Amino acid sequence: MGMKKKKLIGxxxxxxxxxxxxxxxxxxxxxxxxxxxxxxxxxxxxDHDMHIEMVSDNCSKCHHHTAGTEAEGPLCITxxxxxxxxxxxxxxxxxxxxxxxxxxxxxxxxxxxxxHRSKPSLKAAFHQNCLICHIDNDAPSGCSDCxxxxxxxxxxxxxxxxxxxxxxDAHGHGGH
Amino acid sequence: MKTFAKQGFEPVDxxxxxxxxxxxxxxxxxxxxxxxxxxxxxLVRNPLNWFFALVYIIGVPVLLGRFYxxxxxxxxxxxxxxxxxxxxxxxxxxxPLSASGFMLGTTVELFGRKDFKPLERLGLLNGLLGYLFxxxxxxxxxxxxxxxxxxxxxxxxxxxxxxxxxxxxxxYLSVQVAELVPAASxxxxxxxxxxxxxxxxxxxxxxGIILSTLHQxxxxxxxxxxxxxxxxxxxxxxxxxxxxxxxxIFAGLSMLxxxxxxxxxxxxxxxxxxxxxxxxxxxxxxxxxxxxxxxTYLIIKMTAIAHDNEWGLLFTGWGQYYIFEICFGxxxxxxxxxxxxxxxxxxxxxxxxxxxxxxILLNRLNTALIVFNYKLYQEIPHWREVVIVILVYSTxxxxxxxxxxxxxxxxxWKGESR
Amino acid sequence: xxxVNRRSFLKGGLVTGAAALAxxxxxxxxxxxxxGGYPDSMGVLVDMTKCIGCRTCEAACNKEQNLPKPxxxxxxxxxxxEHRHGGLPRRTTEKAYxxxxxxxxxxxxxxxxxxxQCNHCQEPACLTSCFVNAYTKTPEGAVxxxxxxxxxxxxxxxxxxxxxxxxxxxxxINPVVKKCIMCYDTRLKFGRPPACVEACPSGVMVFGKRTxxxxxxxxxxxxxxxxxxxxxxxxxxxxxxxxxxxxxxxxPFDEIGxxxxxxxxxxxxxxxxxxxxxxxxxxxxxxxxxxxxxxxxRKDTIKNDEGEK
Numbered sequence: 001m002g003m004k005k006k007k008l009i010g011x012x013x014x015x016x017x018x019x020x021x022x023x024x025x026x027x028x029x030x031x032x033x034x035x036x037x038x039x040x041x042x043x044x045x046x047d048h049d050m051h052i053e054m055v056s057d058n059c060s061k062c063h064h065h066t067a068g069t070e071a072e073g074p075l076c077i078t079x080x081x082x083x084x085x086x087x088x089x090x091x092x093x094x095x096x097x098x099x100x101x102x103x104x105x106x107x108x109x110x111x112x113x114x115x116h117r118s119k120p121s122l123k124a125a126f127h128q129n130c131l132i133c134h135i136d137n138d139a140p141s142g143c144s145d146c147x148x149x150x151x152x153x154x155x156x157x158x159x160x161x162x163x164x165x166x167x168x169d170a171h172g173h174g175g176h
Numbered sequence: 177m178k179t180f181a182k183q184g185f186e187p188v189d190x191x192x193x194x195x196x197x198x199x200x201x202x203x204x205x206x207x208x209x210x211x212x213x214x215x216x217x218x219l220v221r222n223p224l225n226w227f228f229a230l231v232y233i234i235g236v237p238v239l240l241g242r243f244y245x246x247x248x249x250x251x252x253x254x255x256x257x258x259x260x261x262x263x264x265x266x267x268x269x270x271x272p273l274s275a276s277g278f279m280l281g282t283t284v285e286l287f288g289r290k291d292f293k294p295l296e297r298l299g300l301l302n303g304l305l306g307y308l309f310x311x312x313x314x315x316x317x318x319x320x321x322x323x324x325x326x327x328x329x330x331x332x333x334x335x336x337x338x339x340x341x342x343x344x345x346x347x348y349l350s351v352q353v354a355e356l357v358p359a360a361s362x363x364x365x366x367x368x369x370x371x372x373x374x375x376x377x378x379x380x381x382x383x384g385i386i387l388s389t390l391h392q393x394x395x396x397x398x399x400x401x402x403x404x405x406x407x408x409x410x411x412x413x414x415x416x417x418x419x420x421x422x423x424x425i426f427a428g429l430s431m432l433x434x435x436x437x438x439x440x441x442x443x444x445x446x447x448x449x450x451x452x453x454x455x456x457x458x459x460x461x462x463x464x465x466x467x468x469x470x471x472t473y474l475i476i477k478m479t480a481i482a483h484d485n486e487w488g489l490l491f492t493g494w495g496q497y498y499i500f501e502i503c504f505g506x507x508x509x510x511x512x513x514x515x516x517x518x519x520x521x522x523x524x525x526x527x528x529x530x531x532x533x534x535x536i537l538l539n540r541l542n543t544a545l546i547v548f549n550y551k552l553y554q555e556i557p558h559w560r561e562v563v564i565v566i567l568v569y570s571t572x573x574x575x576x577x578x579x580x581x582x583x584x585x586x587x588x589w590k591g592e593s594r
Numbered sequence: 595x596x597x598v599n600r601r602s603f604l605k606g607g608l609v610t611g612a613a614a615l616a617x618x619x620x621x622x623x624x625x626x627x628x629x630g631g632y633p634d635s636m637g638v639l640v641d642m643t644k645c646i647g648c649r650t651c652e653a654a655c656n657k658e659q660n661l662p663k664p665x666x667x668x669x670x671x672x673x674x675x676e677h678r679h680g681g682l683p684r685r686t687t688e689k690a691y692x693x694x695x696x697x698x699x700x701x702x703x704x705x706x707x708x709x710x711q712c713n714h715c716q717e718p719a720c721l722t723s724c725f726v727n728a729y730t731k732t733p734e735g736a737v738x739x740x741x742x743x744x745x746x747x748x749x750x751x752x753x754x755x756x757x758x759x760x761x762x763x764x765x766x767i768n769p770v771v772k773k774c775i776m777c778y779d780t781r782l783k784f785g786r787p788p789a790c791v792e793a794c795p796s797g798v799m800v801f802g803k804r805t806x807x808x809x810x811x812x813x814x815x816x817x818x819x820x821x822x823x824x825x826x827x828x829x830x831x832x833x834x835x836x837x838x839x840x841x842x843x844x845x846p847f848d849e850i851g852x853x854x855x856x857x858x859x860x861x862x863x864x865x866x867x868x869x870x871x872x873x874x875x876x877x878x879x880x881x882x883x884x885x886x887x888x889x890x891x892r893k894d895t896i897k898n899d900e901g902e903k
Contacts, residue, residue, distance in 0.1 A: 037795060075817055100786060100787045100791070100792060100801055102785055105785075105801075105802070109802055109803070109806055114813060115813075115817065117806075117810055117813075118639075118800045118810055118814075120797035121797060123795045123797075124794065124795065124796055124797025124798075125797070126795075127646065127795050127796040127797070128644060128796060128797055131646060131796070135704070143648055143669065144669075149669075156653050156654075156657060156668075157649075157650075157653050157667055157668040157669045158653070158656075158663055158664055158667045158668055159667030159668065159669045159670070160667075162667075163667045164663050164664060164665060164666065164667065166666075243766060244766055245766055246763060246764055246765050246766035246769060247763045247766075247769065248763030248764040248765075249764075251763070253761070253763030253764065254679075255685065255686075255687065255751065255757070255759075255760045255761065256679070256685075256757060258748035258749075258751035258752055258761065259748065259752060282883070285887075286883055286886060286887045286890070287886065287887070287890040287891075288887070288890045288891035288894060289890075318745055318746045318747060319744070319745070319746020319747075319748070319761065319769035319770070320744065320745055320746045320768070320769065321745075321746075323726075323743075323744075323745040323746070324745065326726045326743055326745050327725040327726050327745065330726070330743060331726040331727050331728070331740075331743035332725075332726070332727060333724045333725040333726050333727035333728070335722060335862075335869075336722065336723050336724055336725040336749070337723070337725075337865060337868065337869070338723065338724075338725040338747060338749050339725035340872065342725060378884070378887060381883075382879070382880050382883050382884060385879060385883055386875060386876060386879045386880065389875050389879065390872060390875055390876075393868060393871070394868065396868075397865060397867075397868035397869075398749065398752075400864045400865045400867070400868060401719060401722075401723045401749065401752060401753035401861055401864070401865060402752055402753060402755075403755075403856075403857070403861065403864045404755045404853055404855065404856050405752070405755075413863075413864040413865075413867050414867050416867075416868070417867075417868040417871065551853075552679075552680050552682060553679050553680025553681075553682070554680075555679070
């Protein structure tokens with residue numbers, strides 16, 4: 001039961017913090033909109049409850065050691081065997097949008113915590129974490145299975161309205 | 177021309193018209209002393225000229241197209257094979273076959289072997305024209321030929337092998353022009369330039385040796401930039417430059433034997449007794465040089481394989497091809513030259529020379545195109561590329577022939593000793 | 595403080611070099627020192643086990659470098675089936691500085707995607723082979739190219755062991771080399787990572803100091819036993835590159851288009867054997883051959899002398 005409570009507190013916190021940071025948490029319905037790729041893609045609806053069920057309440061599956069459950073990785077355990085829940089267990093609480101900003105570069109390369117050095121950006125964290133699981137469980141794994149491309153995205157990827165006109169001349173064997 | 181010669185015609189070989197004290201005009205010299213009508217007649221009679229006309233009709237538009245539409249139009253524009261036939265043939269084949277200039281210069285002027293003198297100027301001309309047209313080929317191939325002088329004056333990359341090639345070929349071209357000034361002076365009746373060149377001939381010759389050693393070697397060294405691309409049997413970081421340099425010796429000499437044979441056969445009317453009577457003897461002399469260079473080359477080729485311990489590769493498909501190249505291009509001409517020398521047969525030496533020249537072509541095309549990218553795929557040149565190569569090479573032959581007909585190369589200028 | 599970098603060093607050598615006359619060769623000596631790389635240069639570590647083959651990096655590169663519109667949309671996965679001449683997968687071209695290819699590996703459940711672009715060598719073959727000095731290795735680590743001096747000899751393309759530089763063969767007026775410059779002008783110079791690195795949704799690439807990346811790479815291998823191939827491609831290959839790669843243990847480098855036989859020497863080291871003989875020939879040949887001349891013609895000289903008496 002304590003779990004559930006903790007989670008609720010977490011979401012309340014998230015709702016307060018997330019809007020400017022990346023996660024727009026809708027605590028009541030517990031369906032989140034992930035928008036780390038905004039501009040190119042519309043937000044992705046993420047049913048938090050459903051995923052909690054999928055991982056059988058093992059928050060560490062996604063939240064590592066930050067949600068109060070025992071961390072999974074053998075390397076994580078060396079430090080985080082009994083770590084309590086952190087102040088901000090949300091994804092964006094640790095994974096910055098812009099890991100390559102001067103400030104964040106300094107922070108990540110300057111840390112003594114070796115395993116934290118190449119911390120993925122927010123969008124990378126999502127893809128590394130979600131996608132592997134999705135592929136393994138035959139959940140949707142194609143780009144457009146989760147994302148709907150925006151107008152800006154179509155321009156960026158030269159697709160949809162901005163797709164190139166197919167050429168009749170197939171002079172495309174690269175080496176030439 | 178033979179027809180006129182049979183009728184008793186004698187081409188210009190003096191400053192003044194025979195019998196009278198009137199000097200030939202420049203135009204008359206250019207027409208070899210024929211009337212314009214007769215000159216055109218002999219041009220039309222020669223079937224080779226019809227062939228050249230055909231080459232020009234097809235080739236000139238293609239060449240113009242290359243400069244109008246870009247290299248991608250004339251060649252495959254391949255990223256994997258940045259160098260095609262223009263350089264494969266025009267640079268890597270033409271330059272070794274033109275090594276005769278410095279070889280003959282060295283033999284006659286430096287080692288004092290005056291007995292090779294009748295062929296010295298042909299050797300020099302073969303060198304000059306070969307290099308000149310290698311540059312023409314280069315100009316066809318460069319993306320921005322108008323920037324040819326950039327490596328000299330605008331932006332210098334002195335640590336590059338090609339930098340050395342550029343400077344050496346440019347310098348060596350001027351050396352060769354200087355070495356041929358005497359021939360031109362005789363035709364034009366100039367005195368001072370000839371005297372000047374005579375006084376610095378030793379310096380020019382030594383410069384010729386240095387420049388030739390380095391740039392012939394440098395052409396080989398260009399491929400040491402591609403250790404992963406050229407097949408290991410054709411690649412040797414240590415010996416690549418020496419392979420190219422050493423093979424250029426017999427390449428140049430063999431080419432000289434081939435050219436002198438062609439000259440005697442087709443330009444017999446232009447050759448004087450000094451040339452024709454000495455040719456067999458000199459051919460055998462050159463054959464000796466070729467044989468020595470060939471055996472040296474064979475040994476260092478084997479040394480290179482031993483050095484990198486590549487014997488195992490000889491049993492692969494590429495290895496068989498390598499053995500073929502060595503047998504056909506090195507061992508066969510070597511045996512033929514040896515036979516020629518034993519039997520004192522200039523005829524066999526000439527045959528050997530043709531094989532040796534083909535062998536060199538095979539080796540250079542192999543290194544530059546065929547075994548290059550042996551891990552990827554083989555590229556067959558675009559037909560337009562082939563047409564342009566034939567066009568430029570035909571121009572080379574035409575210019576070569578024009579020089580031989582006029583300049584005192586195959587004959588001795590009368591009235592003044594050489 | 596004035597920095598003496600490789601380029602200005604070479605330029606300095608030029609003054610002496612030019613004095614060595616037209617022959618222009620003594621200066622080769624400058625290339626015979628070895629160059630370990632700039633200490634603080636940046637690099638990128640590509641962890642191919644994380645690549646999902648979405649081609650976002652290709653799109654980002656296209657936009658950042660203002661490259662022409664592609665032949666197919668960047669979300670079109672059919673390009674993975676495309677083959678160029680010889681059945682080889684796609685390569686970098688004048689229209690694409692970076693390319694992602696898919697490799698199906700026997701015994702591996704999922705395909706492996708490989709992103710590649712210019713590896714920005716520590717001692718670049720293109721740079722050392724260029725006779726107009728069009729290439730520069732910047733202290734930040736990028737290998738950049740100056741198209742205003744390029745003559746178009748394409749030796750850099752021959753020299754590049756990775757088959758990276760492409761050429762605008764289609765242009766008649768101003769054909770130039772086209773290759774990745776690590777977004778030097780627009781990003782790297784300002785401490786930002788290249789566009790492809792930032793755009794990657796999967797965190798395949800880590801941007802940082804090259805030295806840091808090397809230790810990170812080894813740490814990753816060590817931390818994930820059985821997951822990674824133990825070779826950090828580019829750490830030592832061809833003298834080291836600014837871009838380095840990790841692959842999974844069941845997808846060895848030579849099965850995903852990497853040449854693992856290039857050795858650890860920079861390309862220029864193979865050329866040094868020749869460069870070393872240049873000053874020798876220049877200095878020894880004149881004396882040697884003039885000596886030969888005197889020997890060979892001594893009989894004539896003696897005869898002449900006697901004649902004069």
